[in-house]
Amino acid sequence: MNRKDAKDAKAEDRELLALSPDSWPFSLALLPVPIYMVGGAVRDALLGRRREYLDLDFIVPSDAVQTARTIANHYQAGFVVLDAQRQIARVVFKDATADFAQQEGDSLATDLRRRDFTVNAIAFNPHTGELIDPLQGNADLQQGIIRMVSPANLEDDPLRLLRAYRQAAQLGFAIEDETRSTIRQLAPLLAQIAAERVRVELGYLLSSPQGTPWLNVAWSDGILRSILHDDVTATNLALVAQIDRASAKMAEIWPQIGVELSSGVPGLAADSKRTWMAIAKLTCLLIPAISLSEIDELNVSLNYTRADIHVENSSVEDFLKEMKYSVAEIRAVNTILKFLPQLRKAPMSVREQYFMFREVGVVFPALVLVAVAVGIPIEGIATLCDRYLTPSDRVAHPTPLVTGKDLMQALNLPSGPQIGQLLTAIQLARIEGRISTAAEALEFAKLHQKS
Numbered sequence: 270m271n272r273k274d275a276k277d278a279k280a281e282d283r284e285l286l287a288l289s290p291d292s293w294p295f296s297l298a299l300l301p302v303p304i305y306m307v308g309g310a311v312r313d314a315l316l317g318r319r320r321e322y323l324d325l326d327f328i329v330p331s332d333a334v335q336t337a338r339t340i341a342n343h344y345q346a347g348f349v350v351l352d353a354q355r356q357i358a359r360v361v362f363k364d365a366t367a368d369f370a371q372q373e374g375d376s377l378a379t380d381l382r383r384r385d386f387t388v389n390a391i392a393f394n395p396h397t398g399e400l401i402d403p404l405q406g407n408a409d410l411q412q413g414i415i416r417m418v419s420p421a422n423l424e425d426d427p428l429r430l431l432r433a434y435r436q437a438a439q440l441g442f443a444i445e446d447e448t449r450s451t452i453r454q455l456a457p458l459l460a461q462i463a464a465e466r467v468r469v470e471l472g473y474l475l476s477s478p479q480g481t482p483w484l485n486v487a488w489s490d491g492i493l494r495s496i497l498h499d500d501v502t503a504t505n506l507a508l509v510a511q512i513d514r515a516s517a518k519m520a521e522i523w524p525q526i527g528v529e530l531s532s533g534v535p536g537l538a539a540d541s542k543r544t545w546m547a548i549a550k551l552t553c554l555l556i557p558a559i560s561l562s563e564i565d566e567l568n569v570s571l572n573y574t575r576a577d578i579h580v581e582n583s584s585v586e587d588f589l590k591e592m593k594y595s596v597a598e599i600r601a602v603n604t605i606l607k608f609l610p611q612l613r614k615a616p617m618s619v620r621e622q623y624f625m626f627r628e629v630g631v632v633f634p635a636l637v638l639v640a641v642a643v644g645i646p647i648e649g650i651a652t653l654c655d656r657y658l659t660p661s662d663r664v665a666h667p668t669p670l671v672t673g674k675d676l677m678q679a680l681n682l683p684s685g686p687q688i689g690q691l692l693t694a695i696q697l698a699r700i701e702g703r704i705s706t707a708a709e710a711l712e713f714a715k716l717h718q719k720s
């Protein structure tokens with residue numbers, strides 16, 4: 270078997286894993302009777318759909334937290350109580366997690382009837398291999414339909430309104446008509462939902478090309494309006510779609526930039542799905558119309574009309590804070606918005622490029638992606654991309670000729686902001702070709718200090 274076959278075989282195994290207790294990382298014998306597996310793992314296994322990693326959801330009539338604790342202890346796996354009141358706990362294995370939740374209501378059927386969509390309300394009894402499907406979820410699965418269990422269930426937890434679009438995008442499903450019109454009617458309720466929960470669902474829609482058309486549907490159904498307020502225009506949605514096109518183009522020219530765009534933002538949980546690509550799309554979703562019109566003045570063709578552009582006044586940063594985005598993400602969006610106007614002002618001086626790279630750092634791929642999406646020609650950013658991808662490039666990746674300590678000793682200076690300023694001046698002199706050795710750097714610093 271060659272390597273590719275081995276990899277594919279492993280992926281196929283994984284599809285079956287969820288419904289094959291033999292391949293779970295814990296023994297069936299440790300599970301109480303009765304117990305049921307529910308949710309995404311059952312749904313995806315029935316679809317033969319690959320999951321990135323095995324996350325199993327179980328419900329038990331009682332002692333859910335105790336069940337999880339027993340398994341975690343037995344395998345010395347991680348253990349977290351997710352919700353003490355509702356009795357939900359998680360066991361964390363090396364490449365799988367299992368959540369155990371107390372059954373809601375007095376029977377399995379009651380629990381299933383309280384869920385969001387029929388395709389998510391199928392239970393699997395691992396002891397007998399039986400599927401319990403009182404809402405005909407499997408029939409909807411086979412037809413590719415997201416159907417609400419009931420309007421009241423959507424009202425009970427309005428996050429489900431947004432989940433419908435996210436799951437339709439992920440599964441390649443359609444939203445059933447009545448469900449969709451109920452969602453439209455209930456759309457304003459989404460405003461009540463905790464920002465963190467909304468952010469996760471939105472993140473999914475922003476992180477993959479399949480999300481883009483559904484983001485548009487959610488927008489036209491009035492769903493995004495209750496989350497993003499009135500500041501987002503059709504232009505913003507059009508820009509998000511441009512990101513998909515721009516990223517394909519960029520990945521073709523600079524494969525490494527493509528790889529970085531699909532990787533996670535450092536400092537965020539690996540399962541948060543927030544990639545640089547998602548950051549770029551988020552920026553496009555929020556970019557104030559006023560900056561767009563500035564770009565537009567000098568711009569190449571964009572797929573929107575100037576009539577779409579309106580000046581709005583709310584701050585992107587306030588919104589991101591309200592949505593509890595991380596400091597790293599807020600910084601990234603701000604950085605992109607800050608440097609976008611400079612990028613279109615080609616060519617940038619070497620000095621400008623140096624300061625840009627210094628401030629932008631790892632955000633660079635997302636910045637150039639947004640630049641291309643808003644219509645800045647690829648040629649305009651090509652030099653910057655080449656510099657970014659060349660480790661020996663001194664503008665993008667400066668290495669110090671001398672250290673702050675060298676300067677303090679040679680010039681007999683105390684530590685303080687002056688040292689940093691001298692180091693920057695040395696770097697600039699070096700990239701402009703005025704000096705090239707450590708001795709020249711010290712000499713330059715002496716003169717520079719006097720001037």
Ligand SMILES: Nc1ccn([C@@H]2O[C@H](COP(=O)(O)OP(=O)(O)OP(=O)(O)O)[C@@H](O)[C@H]2O)c(=O)n1
Binds near residue numbers: 307308326383384428
């Ligand atoms: N607002 C919510 C969230 C979850 N669920 C139920 O809880 C299950 C597990 O939730 P979650 O893990 O968030 O979603 P999955 O459907 O499992 O999807 P995936 O893990 O693939 O994202 C769902 O299938 C659904 O039955 C629900 O009814 N309402």
Ligand SMILES: [Mg+2]
Binds near residue numbers: 309310324326
């Ligand atoms: Mg799940």
